[in-house]
Amino acid sequence: xxxxxxxxxxxxxxxxxxxxxxxxxxxxxxxxxxxxxxxxxxxxxxxxxxxxxxxxxxxxxxxxxxxxxxxxxxxxxxxxxxxxxxxxxxxxxxxxxxxxxxxxxxxxxxxxxxxxxxxxxxxxxxxxxxxxxxxxxxxxxxxxxxxxxxxxxxxxxxxxxxxxxxxxxxxxxxxxxxxxxxxxxxxxxxxxxxxxxxxxxxxxxxxxxxxxxxxxxxxxxxxxxxxxxxxxxxxxxxxxxxxxxxxxxxxxxxxxxxxxxxxxxxxxxxxxxxxxxxxxxxxxxxxxxxxxxxxxxxxxxxxxxxxxxxxxxxxxxxxxxxxxxxxxxxxxxxxxxxxxxxxxxxxxxxx
Amino acid sequence: xxxxxxxxxxxxxxxxxxxxxxxxxxxxxxxxxxxxxxxxxxxxxxxxxxxxxxxxxxxxxxxxxxxxxxxxxxxxxxxxxxxxxxxxxxxxxxxxxxxxxxxxxxxxxxxxxxxxxxxxxxxxxxxxxxxxxxxxxxxxxxxxxxxxxxxxxxxxxxxxxxxxxxxxxxxxxxxxxxxxxxxxxxxxxxxxxxxxxxxxxxxxxxxxxxxxxxxxxxxxxxxxxxxxxxxxxxxxxxxxxxxxxxxxxxxxxxxxxxxxxxxxxxxxxxxxxxxxxxxxxxxxxxxxxxxxxxxxxxxxxxxxxxxxxxxxxxxxxxxxxxxxxxxxxxxxxxxxxxxxxxxxxxxxxxxxxxxxxxxxxxxxxxxxxxxxxxxxxxxxxxxxxxxxxxxxxxxxxxxxxxxxxxxxxxxxxxxxxxxxxx
Numbered sequence: 001x002x003x004x005x006x007x008x009x010x011x012x013x014x015x016x017x018x019x020x021x022x023x024x025x026x027x028x029x030x031x032x033x034x035x036x037x038x039x040x041x042x043x044x045x046x047x048x049x050x051x052x053x054x055x056x057x058x059x060x061x062x063x064x065x066x067x068x069x070x071x072x073x074x075x076x077x078x079x080x081x082x083x084x085x086x087x088x089x090x091x092x093x094x095x096x097x098x099x100x101x102x103x104x105x106x107x108x109x110x111x112x113x114x115x116x117x118x119x120x121x122x123x124x125x126x127x128x129x130x131x132x133x134x135x136x137x138x139x140x141x142x143x144x145x146x147x148x149x150x151x152x153x154x155x156x157x158x159x160x161x162x163x164x165x166x167x168x169x170x171x172x173x174x175x176x177x178x179x180x181x182x183x184x185x186x187x188x189x190x191x192x193x194x195x196x197x198x199x200x201x202x203x204x205x206x207x208x209x210x211x212x213x214x215x216x217x218x219x220x221x222x223x224x225x226x227x228x229x230x231x232x233x234x235x236x237x238x239x240x241x242x243x244x245x246x247x248x249x250x251x252x253x254x255x256x257x258x259x260x261x262x263x264x265x266x267x268x269x270x271x272x273x274x275x276x277x278x279x280x281x282x283x284x285x286x287x288x289x290x291x292x293x294x295x296x297x298x299x300x301x302x303x304x305x306x307x308x309x310x311x312x313x314x315x316x317x318x319x320x321x322x323x324x325x326x327x328x329x330x331x332x333x334x335x336x337x338x339x340x341x342x343x344x345x346x347x348x349x350x351x
Numbered sequence: 352x353x354x355x356x357x358x359x360x361x362x363x364x365x366x367x368x369x370x371x372x373x374x375x376x377x378x379x380x381x382x383x384x385x386x387x388x389x390x391x392x393x394x395x396x397x398x399x400x401x402x403x404x405x406x407x408x409x410x411x412x413x414x415x416x417x418x419x420x421x422x423x424x425x426x427x428x429x430x431x432x433x434x435x436x437x438x439x440x441x442x443x444x445x446x447x448x449x450x451x452x453x454x455x456x457x458x459x460x461x462x463x464x465x466x467x468x469x470x471x472x473x474x475x476x477x478x479x480x481x482x483x484x485x486x487x488x489x490x491x492x493x494x495x496x497x498x499x500x501x502x503x504x505x506x507x508x509x510x511x512x513x514x515x516x517x518x519x520x521x522x523x524x525x526x527x528x529x530x531x532x533x534x535x536x537x538x539x540x541x542x543x544x545x546x547x548x549x550x551x552x553x554x555x556x557x558x559x560x561x562x563x564x565x566x567x568x569x570x571x572x573x574x575x576x577x578x579x580x581x582x583x584x585x586x587x588x589x590x591x592x593x594x595x596x597x598x599x600x601x602x603x604x605x606x607x608x609x610x611x612x613x614x615x616x617x618x619x620x621x622x623x624x625x626x627x628x629x630x631x632x633x634x635x636x637x638x639x640x641x642x643x644x645x646x647x648x649x650x651x652x653x654x655x656x657x658x659x660x661x662x663x664x665x666x667x668x669x670x671x672x673x674x675x676x677x678x679x680x681x682x683x684x685x686x687x688x689x690x691x692x693x694x695x696x697x698x699x700x701x702x703x704x705x706x707x708x709x710x711x712x713x714x715x716x717x718x719x720x721x722x723x724x725x726x727x728x729x730x731x732x733x734x735x736x737x738x739x740x741x742x743x744x745x746x747x748x749x750x751x752x753x754x755x756x757x758x759x760x761x762x763x764x765x766x767x768x769x770x771x772x773x
Contacts, residue, residue, distance in 0.1 A: 050669060081666060
């Protein structure tokens with residue numbers, strides 16, 4: 001049985017539907033990441049699960065218990081906010097002890113549990129400090145510690161890393177992953193950063209405009225995106241899309257594509273609904289293009305970005321379609337140079 | 352070159368504006384502080400000094416006339432030469448505001464041979480300076496600017512004491528006499544101080560308590576009509592207290608007569624004729640000040656509390672805190688700056704309020720609050736500026752202490768660290 005289950009969940013603010021008919025199952029111990037562009041409803045969905053917003057319709061259950069009418073504190077969840085939301089007038093110890101204190105847990109128990117959580121997070125030496133005396137990363141850890149102390153069924157993280165600088169963000173991401181392995185607790189994590197989503201998640205839920213675009217493991221989503229949005233959202237640099245028509249293979253797994261810039265046969269046909277002659281798009285990841293002087297895809301380089309580990313080239317085709325090429329090698333391509341590419345059609349998608 | 356020149360011009364302009372700002376600021380501070388300074392200075396001067404010259408003369412030597420007797424009336428021993436000191440004579444029996452300084456001159460009034468008319472004498476008034484001899488009762492009177500004088504006769508004479516007017520360049524002198532008199536010699540000022548505290552402390556604490564609860568509800572609780580109700584409360588700020596005196600008084604007298612009948616019915620006060628409950632009392636002042644202080648208090652606190660980070664309250668909800676727990680354990684500690692600033696405001700205007708206390712406060716002479724007492728002193732101490740000023744300074748000192756002790760809470764440092772950046 002699922003640890004968290006959402007059935008037909010809807011949420012509207014006035015006339016605006018921000019969450020539309022979401023069904024979702026999250027298993028015990030799973031690390032689920034809600035990812036999507038800003039305004040897609042991912043934070044609202046998390047707040048619905050937490051009980052900070054009321055459902056318009058639908059059902060939410062946590063640990064086999066319907067929680068729609070329960071206050072946040074009775075739902076068996078703990079939340080880490082983007083701003084950390086530490087109580088500024090309390091010491092770290094009191095911040096972590098606050099929820100236990102409200103539950104009437106005995107002083108000795110509180111002490112044990114706070115110490116235990118502090119040990120897990122290696123911050124025993126910070127317990128007497130106030131949040132103002134902590135660095136960003138330490139505040140982040142206190143916020144996580146406050147969640148651990150409550151021993152919840154589900155951890156909720158609302159963009160916890162977006163206030164940290166890039167280096168610290170990477171370290172904290174690794175720590176969160178380790179912590180999840182250590183505690184094995186069900187975790188729902190909201191982010192707009194696809195790298196966090198790819199690295200942390202057992203299961204990614206891609207959201208757009210309040211609807212679930214695709215649910216699956218990171219590599220499934222990367223390799224077999226269910227639609228153009230997911231394909232474009234995951235992966236960096238973004239997938240290239242070329243306009244064209246479906247020239248064959250309708251109804252099958254593999255289709256033929258005929259476009260202005262490029263043709264392809266044997267590409268993965270994502271939708272079975274498309275008929276021959278329908279307008280479709282061919283998607284090829286920048287990494288899947290192969291430099292080939294006789295290749296069918298031609299473009300003029302407009303910008304070369306050398307990242308050290310990777311070279312990304314922005315190109316524009318004769319028909320004014322812009323696309324990218326990414327290679328782990330450092331390349332001698334100059335701006336304005338004509339470059340030709342071939343590609344493996346099996347790695348391309350038709351949407 | 353050109354650029355550097357521009358920069359110089361610009362910085363010069365900034366310097367000019369800054370200097371101008373400082374001048375204006377200094378001027379404002381001067382105007383503001385001057386009356387207080389005058390008040391304190393006058394209250395520390397002697398009665399004569401405060402009556403005869405302005406406070407600005409209090410810090411430099413001033414020439415003043417003093418009358419002294421050469422010796423006591425009882426001393427009738429004949430003497431050839433007598434010496435004494437003018438200051439000792441003047442300060443005899445004084446324990447404060449002792450006169451010190453230089454004796455400039457003594458006014459000589461007496462008859463001398465008339466040079467135009469050798470037969471006769473004529474009356475002259477003349478200033479005799481230190482070291483010059485002067486004829487007093489037939490003896491030679493010489494004084495020094497230090498105040499020492501000698502009075503020498505040709506033969507032993509039992510001269511009567513002579514009163515002389517000395518002009519003394521007097522050193523500044525201050526003393527706490529006015530304060531001692533005002534505070535300890537009758538009970539009016541101490542009573543007024545106590546009454547003012549009785550009025551002000553509850554009239555500050557009650558509205559701020561009610562307002563804090565109301566402000567939390569207006570800021571963070573959802574209930575129908577919340578915004579309209581808040582607009583209504585805020586719009587009550589425009590009602591002037593004076594406009595409401597009549598209905599408020601009517602209300603209090605209604606309550607008082609009801610309480611009188613209840614008293615008559617419940618107790619056996621009729622036997623001692625003590626049933627009457629006053630409609631004008633400390634309690635009516637508390638209620639009135641609370642009522643008229645609440646709109647601004649709610650407005651200020653609500654605007655502060657609504658600005659606290661929403662995540663803090665959500666986090667507390669997830670931690671299982673009820674509204675009351677959120678209020679007492681988060682909102683109150685985090686709102687200390689706002690609570691402190693409002694209580695300073697409320698304290699100051701209740702403490703300084705004259706008109707509400709005059710209309711609604713107790714009329715008993717022992718229960719009068721400080722501003723009314725000051726107003727009454729204007730009549731009784733008309734000629735005793737030093738006493739009036741001492742009372743005024745005492746009434747200022749209390750709010751000054753309150754302000755200085757609370758002002759550190761104005762600094763909004765408490766929120767640091769709660770949210771990003773912090």
